[in-house]
Amino acid sequence: MRLLYTLAWWLALPLVLARLWLRGRQEPGYRQHWGERLGFYDRQPAPAAETIWLHAVSVGETRAAEPLIDALLAAWPACRIVLTHMTPTGRATGKTLFAKHGARLVQSYLPYDTGAMPARFIRHFAPRICILMETEVWPNLIHQCNRYKVPVVLANARLSQRSLGKAQRLGKLITDAARGITLVAAQTQDDAERVRLLGVRDVVVTGSIKFDVVVPAAALATGAALRGAIGARPVLLCASTREGEEQLLLDAYTRASLPDGVLLLIVPRHPQRFDEVEKLVLTHGLTVQRRSGLAQDDFVAAGTQVLLGDSMGEMFAYYAACDCAFVGGSLLPLGGQNLIEPAALGKPVLIGPHTFNFALVTEQAITAGGTARVADADALMAQASVLLQDPARLAAMGQKALAFASQHRGATPRTIAAIQPLLR
Secondary structure, rough: OHHHHHHHHHHHHHHHHHHHHOOOOOOOHHHHHHHHHOOOOOOOOOOOOOEEEEEEOHHHHHHHHHHHHHHHHOOOEEEEEEEEEOOOHHHHHHHHHHHHHHHHEEEOOOOOOHHHHHHHHHHHOOEEEEEEEEOOEEEEEEHHHHHHHOOOOEEEEEEOOHHHHHHOOOOOOHHHHHHHHOOOEOOOHHHHHHHHHHOOOOEEEOOOOHHHHHOOHHHHHHHEEEEEEOOOOOOEEEEEEEOOOOOOOOOHHHHHOOOOOOEEOOOOOOOOHHHHHHHHHHHHOOOEEEHHHHHOOOOOOOOEEEEEEEOOHHHHHHHHHHHHEEEEOOOOOOOOOOOHHHHHHHOOEEOOOOOOHHHHHHHHHHOOEEEEEEOOOEEEEEHHHHHHHOOOHHHHHHHHHHHHHHOOHHHHHHHHHHHHHHOO
C-alpha cells in the first residue's frame, strides 16, 4: 500500500509544483525555498550536541508549539530545534515567534512525502527525535524515521470521529504509519481512545498545549493601540473566518439591530482572501477600512462599519482590541478553530454549530459559561447585540472565559515528561 502511495506522490509531483507556483502569485512565499520541499540543502548545518525536529504545518500549529519549543530549549540547553512547516504563513509566524532563540532554532519546509525526500532531510539534519504537532501523519516520513531509528512523537494530538473514519478508510497505509509512531501525547481521553484504534501502542493524555500559550506583551500593546484607533465604540470580532462565512456574516450584519456604532472587525484565516473579502464588504454597501492602511497615528473613521484585519501575526492583538469574539470555521461544516486564545484574554466567545475539530474544549468552554453557541449568523448578531448592550453580562462572561482558560494549563510540562525518556 505504501509503495502505491509513494508512486502516487511521484506522479502527482509535477502538478503539486505547478500548484505551488500558481499559489505564489498571491503568496510569494510559495515560490521560495523549493529545494527544501524536495529535500535539497545548500550546506550542512552548524554542529549541535543534539537536534530536535518539530513539525508545525501552518500558523495555528506554529503558535500552539511556542510553549513546547520554549520548554524543550530550556530542558535541553545544548540542543538545537529544526522547525519545519508546509506553508509560508506558518514559516513567517515561526520567524517572528522564535527570533528570540537565535541560532538555536532553524527553520525549513517539510520535504514532500515521497520517501527519498524525507530520508535526505533526516540524513542532513540528523535529528534525535521527530515531534509532529496535532494531526500530521505522513506514512513515508514515519517509515524513514523508523529506518533511521528516530523516535516519532505526535504531540498535542487530536483526532475527531470524522478524521478517524477517514483514516480507517485508508486501511493499511495509515495503520502501518500509526504503528510506527513511538508516542502520542493526546489532548483528551477521547482523542487517546481514537488514536489507539489506529494501532498506536504508547498513548498518554497530556491536555492541550494551546492553554499554555503566553500572550506576548507586544501583542497586548498593539491591541491597545488598535483599540485607541477605534475609539469607544463596541467591537465585534469575527476571527479566522473561512470562505463562505463572510457572506453569511455580512448578510446578517446588514439585517441585525445592533447597538449604534458597532464596528465589525473581520479577520479572514487565509491571507490570499483579503482582497476578496474587501470586495465582498463593498458589494454589501458597507464602508470598510483595512488594518494595513492604518498608519501609527491613524484612526478608524467614525463612519467605518467594517475593519478588515489584513495582517499576519496579530491575532492576539485583534482579540485584545475587541469586546466580543466570534471564532470562525464554525458557521459552515469546517470543524471550527481554536477558541482558547480569546478565552485566555478574557473575551466572551461566540461559536457556531460546527466544532467537531474542537468538540470537547468547546463543550467545556460552554459549560464554564465563557462561550455561547449560536445556530447561525443571525443568531450570532442577536447574541452579540445582547452582550454589547449589557456591560455587566459581557464582563461576567469574559471572566468565566479567562477562568476556563487558566484552569486547563499544564499540558506542556506533562508533554516534556513524556518525551524525556526518548531523549536520554
